[in-house]
Amino acid sequence: MKILLTGGTGYIGSHTAVELIKRGYEVEIIDNLFNSKITVLDGIEKITGVKPKFYHADLLDTEKLDEIFTSNNYDAVMHFAGLKAVGESVGKPLLYYYNNIGTTINLLEAMKKHGTKRIIFSSSATVYGDQDGVKLTEKNQTGIGITNPYGQTKYMIEQILKDNVVANPDFEVTILRYFNPVGAHASGFIGEDPNDIPNNLMPVIMKVSTGEIPILSVYGNDYNTPDGTGMRDYIHVVDLARGHVMAIEKMGPGVQIYNLGTGEATSVMEMIKAFEEAGGKTLPYKITARRPGDLAKIFADPTKAEVELKWKTELTVADAMRDTINYLNCLKKR
Ligand code: NAD
Numbered sequence: 001m002k003i004l005l006t007g008g009t010g011y012i013g014s015h016t017a018v019e020l021i022k023r024g025y026e027v028e029i030i031d032n033l034f035n036s037k038i039t040v041l042d043g044i045e046k047i048t049g050v051k052p053k054f055y056h057a058d059l060l061d062t063e064k065l066d067e068i069f070t071s072n073n074y075d076a077v078m079h080f081a082g083l084k085a086v087g088e089s090v091g092k093p094l095l096y097y098y099n100n101i102g103t104t105i106n107l108l109e110a111m112k113k114h115g116t117k118r119i120i121f122s123s124s125a126t127v128y129g130d131q132d133g134v135k136l137t138e139k140n141q142t143g144i145g146i147t148n149p150y151g152q153t154k155y156m157i158e159q160i161l162k163d164n165v166v167a168n169p170d171f172e173v174t175i176l177r178y179f180n181p182v183g184a185h186a187s188g189f190i191g192e193d194p195n196d197i198p199n200n201l202m203p204v205i206m207k208v209s210t211g212e213i214p215i216l217s218v219y220g221n222d223y224n225t226p227d228g229t230g231m232r233d234y235i236h237v238v239d240l241a242r243g244h245v246m247a248i249e250k251m252g253p254g255v256q257i258y259n260l261g262t263g264e265a266t267s268v269m270e271m272i273k274a275f276e277e278a279g280g281k282t283l284p285y286k287i288t289a290r291r292p293g294d295l296a297k298i299f300a301d302p303t304k305a306e307v308e309l310k311w312k313t314e315l316t317v318a319d320a321m322r323d324t325i326n327y328l329n330c331l332k333k334r
């Protein structure tokens, strides 16, 4: 089975490429390298022994996309490509709508024209909007209280995928709503290495530990949580990647939607402590004001994926911290 990964040199795509190759799938990647590096392909090869075929192309380039689909017969597409910086999306909404939605429409057009019917889409817990402190199931409402254009694009793309299935009932769509991916491959050959200035907690922690960012700002300690700091459902990226393998093996007609999370919430202070314990050194931090739009506690009910996909997270926050530190050490040696 041959699968095209859009955005496959990115953080989640590269880990998924590894898990797919390990299960015997043929993987090809298309990425414009806006937020990833070509050397990721070497990392995938070191882990699996296979270097996926790579197209350095932009999904907004419809001619190139048509060329790629003309010369291949893909059984499925996993659509990771997209811009993902929440804060940036507020300042550059048109870029986010154009890139995230434009790429998806181009991809669906190419798939339809060339007879590829299966797509797995990287959605996000952000579609649940401002529902705070409740274990989110796939039945929870979506689209209300989304505070930024990035989140809107995820919600809109879910709708586009659903509408496209109504018009093309032979399409098979799986929407995976990720909670907070963290960690790296245990080998240290791939991990999160963004080209931009990070604003998510884990990449900021990484840059504070290397001294590139002087101090970690903890955004608020007056939330309604045991230690007052925000709580999230941090899922190890290798567990998340395995979720995609289980999802592709279970695809069927219509639209399937799954939360991929652990079901547990961890606070910012607990994350700092876990990193310090794994690394054996302290992490400088200061408590600052809340970040606008943040909620107290967001976590998944992953029961549907457990039952239907036979998928369950196996790795912990401690594992993610160990693998992140190992990855940082490997980066230093390169
Ligand atoms: P990433 O930035 O590491 O990977 C995305 C890749 O897409 C990058 O390599 C980038 O160069 C590529 N890309 C962007 N626009 C493109 C275009 N027009 N044409 C070709 N390539 C393009 O991000 P990630 O963390 O691996 O996320 C993958 C997907 O999962 C994204 O859609 C993201 O929104 C979604 N997601 C991520 C998180 C998270 O916290 N990491 C959470 C929920 C959902």
Ligand code: UFG
Pocket (backbone or CB within 6 Å): 084, 086, 124, 125, 126, 127, 178, 179, 180, 181, 199, 200, 201, 202, 204, 216, 217, 218, 219, 220, 229, 230, 231, 232, 268, 291, 294, 298
């Ligand atoms: N935080 C800090 N300091 C920082 C960065 C984050 O205290 O420097 C805190 C936040 O306030 C929050 C927690 O760490 O309590 C997690 O914040 P992230 O920015 O890492 O993650 P979010 O849950 O805000 O959002 C992320 C992605 C969204 C996605 C969502 C669910 O950015 O795109 O996870 O998948 F929708």
